[in-house]
Amino acid sequence: MKRTRSIVRGIGSYLPKRVLTNHDLAKFVDTSHEWIVQRTGIEERHIVEDGETTSMLGIKAAQAALDDAGLKPEDIDLIICATSTPDYTFPSTATQIQTGLGITHGAAFDLQAVCTGFVYGVATADKFLASGSHKRALVIGAETFSKLLDWNDRTTCVLFGDGAGAIVLEAVEGEGTSADRGVLTSHLRSDGRYRDKLYVDGGPGSTKTTGVLKMEGKEVFRFAVGMVTDVIRDAFTATGTTAEDLAWFVPHQANRRIITASADKLGIAPEKVVITVDRHGNTSAASIPLALDVARKDGRIKDGDLVMIEAIGGGFTWGSALIRW
Structure with missing residues (x-):
């Protein structure tokens, strides 16, 4: 259809x-x-x-x-x-x-x-x-x-x-198949119980200040590697694809150890993982499009490639989208 x-x-x-x-x-x-x-x-x-x-x-x-x-x-x-x-x-x-x-x-x-x-x-x-x-x-x-x-x-x-x-x-x-170009599927999750693990301690409705970032790094790492893989597996299930079908995995660039541990858990080959955290640091919502642009401009991402994007953020929020370029 x-x-x-x-x-x-x-x-x-x-x-x-x-x-x-x-x-x-x-x-x-x-x-x-x-x-x-x-x-x-x-x-x-x-x-x-x-x-x-x-x-x-x-x-x-x-x-x-x-x-x-x-x-x-x-x-x-x-x-x-x-x-x-x-x-x-x-x-x-x-x-x-x-x-x-x-x-x-x-x-x-x-x-x-x-x-x-x-x-x-x-x-x-x-x-x-x-x-x-x-x-x-x-x-x-x-x-x-x-x-x-x-x-x-x-x-x-x-x-x-x-x-x-x-x-x-x-x-x-x-055509309505996984061979189509474009966004094939997306999966979003959130769980506000984890607010105190990664947050900014200010806001106009609470302190009337901007506040500064606070983070429990070990807890964020544990959650990022242990729980967010569900949205990636959901994307594979929804499209009938597997990790082997991916041309590129472009995750949120928070920490190289999180990226490599997540890819390994999902069975994604290291050579398929785009990493720019070394040059950019964690740029939050900007990190995935920055990494996509690098990989597109240097010739890695080509037309027709199956690309998985994935991220976790404060809240916690997390999600994935599977895109055929």
């Missing part, structure tokens, strides 16, 4: 110019390059300058995705920005990206699922496009997590970076 699919028309990303290496961090935090690499796999990350906002990063990533797709801003009628670091409490960062691109029609809104935000955004955009209500969507993951960090806390400040990535999705009729 034929069905509407959301195919990837273009992809783009943007990283702030400032690079902060582990050696730079060691100058003002009690840490070392070796300590960080051993525990996380991170060697450097990009950090915004004063005055550089999340929407600024998102605009540049979105424009790059439009250019890659050969489309103009007016061709877009839906913008979803996944972010935990909005420019303002309101209006949404998505509307600021919308106006920055010169778009005055369609819908634009933010989506907050922390590090799983981009996966949630892809799933949400797919539902809009499949319904026929919209034709082309920009799904953006953009973050300036450096503004939420306690730079005296070496257990968290070494982990995160800033950046943005975006894809253009377009509604196209498919």
Whole structure:
């Protein structure tokens, strides 16, 4: 049975110019390059300058995705920005990206699922496009997590970076099989009982402050490896595919040990795993589109490839989407 699919028309990303290496961090935090690499796999990350906002990063990533797709801003009628670091409490960062691109029609809104935000955004955009209500969507993951960090806390400040990535999705009729191009299936989960494992200790409705990031690293690691594989297995079941069918596994870039342990548990070959955490750090909702853009631009991801994206974020939230490029 034929069905509407959301195919990837273009992809783009943007990283702030400032690079902060582990050696730079060691100058003002009690840490070392070796300590960080051993525990996380991170060697450097990009950090915004004063005055550089999340929407600024998102605009540049979105424009790059439009250019890659050969489309103009007016061709877009839906913008979803996944972010935990909005420019303002309101209006949404998505509307600021919308106006920055010169778009005055369609819908634009933010989506907050922390590090799983981009996966949630892809799933949400797919539902809009499949319904026929919209034709082309920009799904953006953009973050300036450096503004939420306690730079005296070496257990968290070494982990995160800033950046943005975006894809253009377009509604196209498919045959309704797993051989179709586009988003084949998505699976989303959440469990708010784990709030205190990874959260920001502030907000306008509680403390009237922004707050800083707090994390119980061992608990997050245990959950990420032990429980989130369900959404990946659900994707395989829904499409009749297996780990062997994957061309690429592009997980949230939080920690190299989490990535490799999860892939091993799922039987995904190491050579199929895209890893950029060493260069980007954890960029939350931006990490998957940043990694996708790297792998697409360097020739790894090719048309027709079966690509699995997966993430876990504070809350906890977690999810997967299986996409044929």
